[in-house]
Amino acid sequence: MTTQADQMPEALVKELVQNTLTLGELVAIAEREKMPLSRVVATEAMAKEGKSYQELLSAVMAEFDHNFEALDVGLTWGSSFLLGPVGSDLACQPDGALIGDTLINRAVMYTLAAEVGNHEVGLNPCAGTGDSCPYTGLLRALREEGYSEEQVALEATLILKVGSVFRVGKSTTGCNMEGYGAGAAATAAALTDLRGGSARQVAQAMVLALSPTIAVPCTPRVMVSGLCASHIGGAILIGNLASNLVLKTTLPVDVDVDVMIAMAAKMHVQAAPPITAINLEYLQPYFKKSPHVELFVSEEIRETDRNRAETIVEKARGELRKMLTTSQPLTSVLGDVVIGGSSIAVGSPTNMARIAHSMIKGKITRIEIDLTVDLFARRAINVPAILMGAIYGARTDDLEMYRKVFDLPEIKEIEVKVNKVDIPEVQRIRIMAAERGAWLDARNRGGGRVGIIAAEPSLEEALEGAKRLGIQALLEERVI
Numbered sequence: 001m002t003t004q005a006d007q008m009p010e011a012l013v014k015e016l017v018q019n020t021l022t023l024g025e026l027v028a029i030a031e032r033e034k035m036p037l038s039r040v041v042a043t044e045a046m047a048k049e050g051k052s053y054q055e056l057l058s059a060v061m062a063e064f065d066h067n068f069e070a071l072d073v074g075l076t077w078g079s080s081f082l083l084g085p086v087g088s089d090l091a092c093q094p095d096g097a098l099i100g101d102t103l104i105n106r107a108v109m110y111t112l113a114a115e116v117g118n119h120e121v122g123l124n125p126c127a128g129t130g131d132s133c134p135y136t137g138l139l140r141a142l143r144e145e146g147y148s149e150e151q152v153a154l155e156a157t158l159i160l161k162v163g164s165v166f167r168v169g170k171s172t173t174g175c176n177m178e179g180y181g182a183g184a185a186a187t188a189a190a191l192t193d194l195r196g197g198s199a200r201q202v203a204q205a206m207v208l209a210l211s212p213t214i215a216v217p218c219t220p221r222v223m224v225s226g227l228c229a230s231h232i233g234g235a236i237l238i239g240n241l242a243s244n245l246v247l248k249t250t251l252p253v254d255v256d257v258d259v260m261i262a263m264a265a266k267m268h269v270q271a272a273p274p275i276t277a278i279n280l281e282y283l284q285p286y287f288k289k290s291p292h293v294e295l296f297v298s299e300e301i302r303e304t305d306r307n308r309a310e311t312i313v314e315k316a317r318g319e320l321r322k323m324l325t326t327s328q329p330l331t332s333v334l335g336d337v338v339i340g341g342s343s344i345a346v347g348s349p350t351n352m353a354r355i356a357h358s359m360i361k362g363k364i365t366r367i368e369i370d371l372t373v374d375l376f377a378r379r380a381i382n383v384p385a386i387l388m389g390a391i392y393g394a395r396t397d398d399l400e401m402y403r404k405v406f407d408l409p410e411i412k413e414i415e416v417k418v419n420k421v422d423i424p425e426v427q428r429i430r431i432m433a434a435e436r437g438a439w440l441d442a443r444n445r446g447g448g449r450v451g452i453i454a455a456e457p458s459l460e461e462a463l464e465g466a467k468r469l470g471i472q473a474l475l476e477e478r479v480i
Contacts, residue, residue, distance in 0.1 A: 016044040024258035030199030037199040057153035067136040070117030080119035087113030111137030127166035130179020155190040169265035174217025181213035187239025204253035208242035215271040223287040285309035337397035347448030353389030358465030362434030370428035376420040
């Protein structure tokens with residue numbers, strides 16, 4: 001390997017050594033120095049660990065020695081208790097069996113093989129053993145695609161840097177800070193850097209890759225056959241998608257990478273316990289069991305477990321049947337067009353306003369809108385739609401009205417107030433008018449639907465108004 005990278009500006013080395021720098025700060029330095037992010041990460045590690053360029057890259061690749069061996073186990077004789085021989089199954093398939101891009105196809109295949117190997121002989125963990133699978137799989141694929149050992153090792157330094165942050169951020173169970181989340185972020189970073197992206201683009205790709213993984217802990221799905229494969233393999237696919245979106249489009253990505261990771265870590269702690277409890281309720285009957293271990297468990301408990309499988313299927317079918325009682329006919333499943341980009345953020349609030357508009361009489365003098373926290377945060381897109389529905393009864397597909405509502409003369413004579421409410425799903429509107437006003441206490445529902453709790457002048461009139469307007473309104477009870 002070349003040792004030219006040993007000769008770095010003294011000021012840069014000093015800056016990297018004397019400070020504890022976040023990923024976002026390293027990105028800023030790389031942008032300033034016009035260097036790939038992987039080079040800056042390598043320089044920081046060289047300076048802090050007292051290693052030459054060649055020593056560092058060799059040591060980084062050595063970290064993966066056992067994991068590469070485990071990957072080979074998964075490609076050959078390994079059979080996971082959860083995934084079976086999925087690695088060797090895929091190894092027998094032609095290139096492109098999963099996806100046409102040979103690099104990504106191999107990366108996914110090797111990631112799954114690494115997971116099989118993990119279940120057979122274990123892996124050196126990072127945030128968990130889950131993210132070590134995509135790290136190892138991607139690096140093996142890069143080697144086979146003909147990239148130089150130096151370039152592969154540089155991407156390995158970047159992968160490990162990202163992984164080191166997630167390793168600290170993961171404080172409880174969950175794939176969102178491990179196999180899926182950390183794996184997707186590291187994959188996005190390495191591929192974007194490898195493809196010549198700037199440090200800023202690497203950070204943007206990480207943000208994009210992280211977004212769908214936040215609050216998606218895997219446990220206890222990890223004990224159910226098959227389910228892990230889409231998390232672990234999905235990390236490669238999401239990371240690749242994020243990289244290509246950043247490099248090949250003008251997609252705006254403004255969130256700072258440090259903010260995204262900090263939020264993911266905080267969300268991880270909050271989301272894991274309730275999600276795990278629900279997972280256990282529904283999926284525990286499907287957990288893989290060891291006959292040897294079950295001998296140590298009382299027959300009463302084992303019988304309870306056997307009965308639970310039938311019980312949960314009955315429960316699930318009942319819940320699905322209840323959902324289907326309010327579903328639309330197949331030929332009208334799709335609702336009205338919703339301008340503003342979201343049936344939750346815009347469609348449902350607008351239809352709430354339209355229902356209220358159907359009950360008023362006379363000139364409107366004041367409109368007061370209550371929105372739950374997430375709806376309030378998206379007020380830039382939903383308030384224009386709510387106002388056009390409240391003042392004019394405009395439908396959710398009225399793009400012309402949406403664009404010009406603030407320029408119309410009527411709104412200039414109406415007092416408008418928008419409030420934030422710390423109660424989940426709440427959307428309320430009060431319209432004061434000369435002859436008769438209206439008030440609607442509603443809950444936000446997808447597909448432009450409205451859950452109605454209470455209404456003035458009457459609940460019956462609100463429901464009738466919704467029916468007349470073709471809005472799917474659900475009568476719901478207030479939950480304190």
